[in-house]
Amino acid sequence: MKIAIKSIFAGTALALSGLAISIATQAQTVTPQAVDKVDIQRYAGQWHEIAHLPMYFQRKCVANTKAQYTVNPDKTMTVLNSCSTKDGGKISSEGVAYSQNEGNSKLKVSFLPKGLRWMPFTKGHYWVLRIDPEYKVALVGGPSDKYLWILSRDAQIDDATYQSYLNTAKQYGYDVEKLIRTPQQP
Structure with missing residues (x-):
């Protein structure tokens, strides 16, 4: 009987410590939040992609990925994305971004042909999660962890x-x- 009680106590302690670790890990992450406001006039222009999460529609891009916002x-x-391919070619895709909040920090973007952009469920989230005060570096994602980009006005950023x-x-x-x-690359 003593062994059974010790086993129950040990199992309970182990479960509680696992729960505490799980809660502590969850406490370190928060749901993605867009910044309060983006000045779209300042955001407009060319951005260089510094890094991205892998995704199907960028599978052919190997270098020089850029986005031009007008x-x-x-x-x-208007969003014009372009990149270099493995064979030395260049591909591009034009879309449009629609603001979803007063602060212009939550956008929906569609790259469908103009005549099909009205269709529901064809626009992706584009949230500005962080941007420096000079509009030189931005972190862009959405409400899920599927898409993420680090963008910069310059082709390179320092490690810090x-x-x-x-x-x-x-x-x-x-x-x-x-x-x-x-x-x-230049």
Whole structure:
């Protein structure tokens, strides 16, 4: 009987310690949150991709991934993504971003042809999760951990800045071990 009680006590203690570790781990991550406000005029222009989580639609990109944002008269943004391919070619895709909040920090983006953009469930989340005050480096993701980009106005960023943005991504629960650094060549 003593052995059974000790086993129950040990099992309970082990379960409680596992629960405590699980709670502590969950407490270190928070749900991704977009910044309060993005000045879309300042955000417009060219951004270089520094790193991204792997995704199907970027499977052919091997270097020089860039995004060009242009503000349209209706306050949407034209998005022109481009990259270099393994064979030395270049591919690009044009889409449009629609603001989803007053602060313009939560966007929905569609790369479908113009005539099909009205279709539901065809727009992806594009949330600005962090941006420096000078609009030089940005962390972009969404409400899930599926998509993540680190963007910069310059083709390269220093390691301290990169690590700082990685830490923000980790706090939001992104698996930064899966991030792919994007080569930017002249």
